C-alpha cells in the first residue's frame with residue numbers, strides 16, 4: 171500500500187492506493203457514520219460494508235442532479251445527522267461528485283471521504299477536491315472545491331468493473347502520462363496488456379503515478395487558475411463529443427487527446443512521431459481514435475464551453491510527451507482543424 175498526501179487550501183487529503191475496503195473504519199472520525207453508494211455497488215459490496223446507515227442512490231450520469239442531492243439531504247435529516255457525523259461515498263466518479271457536494275453543503279459542511287470503486291475515480295474524480303452536479307444540460311455547473319479527508323483506492327474492487335468503464339479510466343491514465351510523465355507513458359506502452367488483465371502490481375503503479383501527477387498539479391493550482399488547466403488535455407473537445415455524440419467520457423477524451431495532439435503538430439509544437447505514439451497507445455488499449463461527426467454541432471458545443479474566453483478557447487497542447495502547454499486558439503482555427511482532421 172502507498173499513501174499520497176494532497177495539501178489543499180480546504181484541507182489535506184490522504185489517498186491510500188492499494189488499501190482495502192475492510193479498513194475503512196480506521197480512516198473515519200465522527201460519532202455516526204453514513205455510506206452513500208449506488209444500488210449496484212450496494213448489492214455487490216453490502217456484506218463488506220461496516221454496519222453503518224446506507225443511503226442508496228441510482229446509477230448513471232442522469233442522476234447527477236440537484237434532485238438527488240435533495241433526496242440525500244432528506245435522508246440525512248431523517249437519520250438525525252448532526253455535525254459530528256462522517257459521510258463516506260463508495261462508488262465511481264458520479265457517486266463521489268454527488269457525495270462530496272452533499273457533504274460539503276449539508277449543515278455548512280460535514281467531514282467526508284471516498285472509497286473509489288472505478289479506475290476513473292481512482293486516478294481522477296476522487297482526487298483534487300472538485301465536486302458537484304450537472305444543471306440545465308451543463309456538466310458540473312453547480313459545485314465547489316473541497317478536499318475529501320481520504321480516498322481509499324482498493325484495486326480488488328476494479329475486478330467487478332465493466333470493461334468499458336475500465337477503458338474510461340485508462341484514458342485518464344494516458345492523459346496524466348501525456349501531460350506529466352514520459353516515463354509513465356513508456357511504462358504504459360510496455361505494460362498495457364498486463365494492466366488490461368488487471369494485474370494488481372501494474373494497476374497499483376498506474377494509479378499511484380497518476381494520482382501523484384494530478385496531486386502535483388492540484389497542489390500548485392487547486393482552484394484551476396492556470397496549471398490545473400493542463401488536466402483538461404483532451405477534455406475540451408472531449409466534453410463537446412460527450413454532449414453532442416453521447417459518447418462515454420473515456421472514449422470522448424481519447425478522441426479529444428488525438429485531436430489536441432494533432433493540433434499541437436499543426437502548430438509546430440509537437441513532433442509528428444509523438445502524436446503517433448499517443449494515437450497508437452490509445453488504439454492498442456482499445457480506445458477510439460477516429461470518429462465521423464457532425465462538425466457544426468461540435469463547433470457549436472465548443473463555443474458554449476464554460477471556459478470560453480471571447481473569440482477562442484484555451485486549449486491544452488503538448489510540446490512533447492510529458493510536457494503540456496496552454497494556448498488560446500481562436501474558433502476560426504479550431505474550425506479549420508476540425509475540418510482538416512475529420
Ligand SMILES: [Zn+2]
Pocket residue numbers: 294342405419423
Ligand atoms: Zn476526465
